[in-house]
Amino acid sequence: MTGKTEKTPLRHILTLAVSVSALGGFFILNCAVKAPEILESERRAAAEFPKLTAGTLLSGEFMRGFEDFAADSFAFRDAFRTIKAFSVFEIFRQTDKSGLYRDDLVGAGKFAAPTETDMRRTARKLKSVADSLGGLNVYVSVIPDKSAFAGRKYPGFDMKLAESIIAEELPDARYIDLVPELGADSFYKTDLHWDQSKIAGVADKIAAAAGGAPPPDGDAVPPLFQTRPAGAFCGVYRGQLALPMPPDTMIYMTPSPGTVTRYLDDKTLSWEEGEMYDLEAFAGRDPYDIFLRGARALIAIENPDAGEGARELYLFRDSFASSLAPLLIPYYSKITLIDLRYIDFRVLPSLVEFSPGADALFLYSSQILGSPDILNAG
Amino acid sequence: MLFSSPEFLYYFLPITIALYFIVPLARGRGESPGARARDPRRRNLVLLAASLVFYGWGEPRYLLLMAAQVLSGWFFGLFIDRWRGKGLSKAALIASLAVGLGGLGFFKYTDFFIANVNALFGAAIPLTRIALPIGISFYTFQILSYDIDLYRGKTELQRSLPAFAAYVTLFPQLIAGPIVRYADVARSLGEREHSVSRFALGARRFTFGLGKKVLIANVLGELADICRASGEKSLLMAWLYIVSYAFHIYFDFSGYSDMAIGLGRIFGFEFMENFNYPYTSKSVTEFWRRWHISLSSWFRDYVYIPLGGNRAGPARHIFNILVVWFLTGFWHGAGWTFIAWGGYFAALLLIEKFFLGRVLEKLPSFVSHIYLALFVLIGWTLFDAPELSTAISRAGLMFGAGGGVLAGGESLYYLRSCAVPLALALVGSTPLPSKAAAALGRRAGRLMTALEPLAVAALLTLITAYLVDGSFNPFIYFRF
Structure with a gap:
């Protein structure tokens, strides 16, 4: 990277550090952490890494499989799902999350x-x-x-x-x-x-x-x-x-x-x-x-x-x-x-x-x- | 590949950024020592390769089509330049237009014409059912802008095929704009600056755009879907549907443009702004100066002005406006609803130009805002409807055609449940948040030093949570 770094505002340095750490950090984590076979909290099998062949690439099957794999094997998946639920109910004050609700009575x-x-x-x-x-x-x-x-x-x-x-x-x-x-x-x-x-x-x-x-x-x-x-x-x-x-x-x-x-x-x-x-x-x-x-x-x-x-x-x-x-x-x-x-x-x-x-x-x-x-x- | 997906954000993007900045800048042929130090030809190759992976990820079949269009645009550019001043140069331009628009016409409009011929003449020509290649409307217009500007002498020939291909396929804006003209990025293809600040500002813009898409557009898109599918015919449900759709399409598309502009900035490019708070307009004329600016200005510069603009008498002026708005509507989709949508805005613009504009200027602001909101919302019923009859029916429900029922249980539930996202969308579609941030920055600069990176971190966390858990994620403008 070029440029006059001596005049760079601190907030830009910090923003860059945050962005690169998040993107790079989770890339490394996702590659390093073993993908789960079962998603316990969702009671289903996790998507597996798809087969990589010329056929699956050309048909798009590999890409679709990888998208499922990337979501299912994401590091701290359950914690992120909890953050989303908290955001839906407590920050955005919605009363359901795509039809899922929590009710005082039932x-x-x-x-x-x-x-x-x-x-x-x-x-x-x-x-x-x-x-x-x-x-x-x-x-x-x-x-x-x-x-x-x-x-x-x-x-x-x-x-x-x-x-x-x-x-x-x-x-x-x-x-x-x-x-x-x-x-x-x-x-x-x-x-x-x-x-x-x-x-x-x-x-x-x-x-x-x-x-x-x-x-x-x-x-x-x-x-x-x-x-x-x-x-x-x-x-x-x-x-x-x-x-x-x-x-x-x-x-x-x-x-x-x-x-x-x-x-x-x-x-x-x-x-x-x-x-x-x-x-x-x-x-x-x-x-x-x-x-x-x-x-x-x-x-x-x-x-x-x-x-x-x-x-x-x-x-x-x-x-x-x-x-x-x-x-x-x-x-x-x-x-x-x-x-x-x-x-x-x-x-x-x-x-x-x-x-x-x-x-x-x-x-x-x-x-x-x-x-x-x-x-x-x- | 969607920007708003874990595979883009946490696999494709970090790999691309790492490769891009690892590859050293070349010793270039620029005239100044600075230019030589900033020659990004090798990095253009990284961007080209990344863009091909990005496009091929979702559309491997159509990589060849895009490659053919890129080659055609580049070769015709060579001929236009080589035969400059001769008739052959014009022939090369016409051939370029024919290939570009021919490809767009074939893949986007063939079935529309077949269906209409069948309906008109009772024929039974089978539909081709060809899938629309993602982004074809955007990259076709970019290629055409290059050849036209080259012919007009407004830009210079790009001799490097990889650089031209990198321009057309540049993944930040490849599939949903903004429509970047070659002339605007020509210099950056040969010499551009990278810095910590540019990267940080780009990352911030990208994150805020992604937040608009994931946290607001998707939520309100889901609400619009629910309202659309509901059997409740109340006034509240009709308005809830069209308001949520209006915010959905704005935050979806402007969020995408923010992401494109932010990514471009990270890689050293400056793309034009595509939105300027359109819902704060006081007239339809102003709205279209603020909405999808890159498309409006494209049609202005390549269709409206060449046709004579407003300089050839009132009749010709009206004709020119009608042509531009027919094309604008048709560009958005191969359907009569889109043509009607274009015609609807053409009519409104003409009425404002010849009569209403002067009246609107004298009215109190809030009346003008209400006028604009009303007519834009009616316009969205056309835009979102599969058929004209559906649009008329939905617009009718907005004005009590459902039997005068004010509200039902379902609409009241969803109004309550989505009140905060709707309120955020209302405020977020105005300049208030950015003005507040600017004011805070002026008064408490040190606080912003901590707040800005914290906001980016918090947004990224929240966005990631939604992406990992979410399933509702379409981009409206991918289909155009």
């Missing part, structure tokens, strides 16, 4: 507004499934987004609109309104899901409305559930929000010891017996997988202690039902959970025998209602 959440078109398409898909379930009593319910119970009115999921669409598109199904059974405390503060230990009322309401038989009662009968603590639970929104938040405490409820849980093995398509709660999964990337081993196409829970007249329930569901089904099992002889995101409805008859006179409940959250394309039905 904790962290994310609002999204499913379009009427998408919700209607989902409802029509469910209708086509319901129509094929001849001889079953069909019920439907929508799980409200926890933002409905927040201290601030957030835009997003319109429960009334969803209910009216369900009523129009599934006129023969009986609607079960779960809103009165839920409140701000029913959900984890750091996650989108409801807290199993706070939704007994939901299970009772569904059982009462959808053919559940009262479980045997009396002094000799042990309590319906045993409450067990799993530990501290950091839900998905805590990492996405990137702000310090105390973790939730996860409690799980175990029903009668005689209850049998079977899972459909995705590869062999055979039914395997297993534990209702997967404690190893709780220590994994998604602790909510503790409930019925997470994402599964088909799960059956059998209750040998069911009362007289107890029926079968076919539960078409998303992840919320994983924690609800164990609370419902005392009211039914068997519950079959069917996740149409992971199995095509057309192959169901070869794997599930639908008992005439049984009950079928379509139970979906706002996220699935707004995503018709992920359901393999209709």
Whole structure:
């Protein structure tokens, strides 16, 4: 560099030093620090350094891959994400960060507004499934987004609109309104899901409305559930929000010891017996997988202690039902959970025998209602 | 590659700066000893290589097209100079215009013409669906400015192909301007000064521009997207949309220009200012003297004045204005909305020129400001709409066509949530912050010694945080 440095103002020297240190320093740091394989706080695999070939260069694949890699492997990434969240909420005083919010009552959440078109398409898909379930009593319910119970009115999921669409598109199904059974405390503060230990009322309401038989009662009968603590639970929104938040405490409820849980093995398509709660999964990337081993196409829970007249329930569901089904099992002889995101409805008859006179409940959250394309039905 | 990305800021830029300043200045052929000491030919090569990587990063396919345009512009320049004073010189200029504008026309406007021929004659000519090469509108105009100025004798021949290629492809201004004319940087290509102060001022300007883009333009762009997609038809939502879009496009584009000017300064160049607080104007005429100055002045010098400007009678004057504004609109995009946008401003400029201008001068300032804001905002509805009917509908909502609903839950939520970014944008689009900084500098110079580097450090930290976490990051002017 040339020039008369003796007349250079000190602030220019300092500005240059700051700029060069920042650009050069982070370049060296980013090159020197080993890139992470997993982004723990965001619960996803970090982008890897892309393959460098003539083909990937000419197609632009290398560049796109490197952009993802550069962002994911950036030194002090989590600290920078926290700085951004702090800036959004405290400096710019915005009440959400691209839809992610923190609320005094419900904790962290994310609002999204499913379009009427998408919700209607989902409802029509469910209708086509319901129509094929001849001889079953069909019920439907929508799980409200926890933002409905927040201290601030957030835009997003319109429960009334969803209910009216369900009523129009599934006129023969009986609607079960779960809103009165839920409140701000029913959900984890750091996650989108409801807290199993706070939704007994939901299970009772569904059982009462959808053919559940009262479980045997009396002094000799042990309590319906045993409450067990799993530990501290950091839900998905805590990492996405990137702000310090105390973790939730996860409690799980175990029903009668005689209850049998079977899972459909995705590869062999055979039914395997297993534990209702997967404690190893709780220590994994998604602790909510503790409930019925997470994402599964088909799960059956059998209750040998069911009362007289107890029926079968076919539960078409998303992840919320994983924690609800164990609370419902005392009211039914068997519950079959069917996740149409992971199995095509057309192959169901070869794997599930639908008992005439049984009950079928379509139970979906706002996220699935707004995503018709992920359901393999209709 | 985007300026507002970790790969640019923390990989490309430090490597480029390091290479650039490591390479020593050559012993040049300048007449003075100083010129010889400042001959940056080797550094031009570094800039050329870096610019090719920068452009090829996003558009590897179109590197060849840009190289062909650069070669064409340079060769025709040689012919223009060699045959100066002869008819062949003019032929070389016409050939240069044909190649430059032909390339621009083919890649940018072919599908527009096909679609209109299909609509007009019921034909079914298939669209080419050619992707628009990034920055083609900018670098084409730069090449043309060189050949035209050379023909006019306003600049000298550049014999060095690398130096000419470095001028056209110079990454700070390659893909979104300002449109730098060869004549303005010709001297710097052969001799330029680097200093700590220039570097510091350039880094400061770049950082502030990046802050405008990342901290304000992106936030308000996201808000504009939300408003655009909303089903709420209230008056508040319509105004929230157009105001956020207006600030988004200003902070996006002027932020980019700041970054370009700052980077240019780091590497020893001085680019022209592209914005001068346009939203503080009191008339549309003044607005266009302050908005995208490099484009307005390009059309003035290469189209309007050669057509006769205002010296050939009122009818010809009106015609000249209409031509310039048709071209200005069409330059921004191959669509009727852009042509209508150009026509809209042509009409306003003519009305001001022949009637309203004198009235505006007599009105209180706040009335003129309101007038300007209103008509510029209506103009943005045209600019941002995919079709004319959408623009009319959005403009209608601004004036109560949504059934008289004042506000809805969604618009009220977003007004509250984005109140601070909107307020910052409002203040930031005026000279107030720079005047305040200047006043502080005068009264407390020592404080500024600490404050300036601290501000740069704080901004860089905040910007990095947004870039590492963010996903919403488009530059509007990349598509032009």
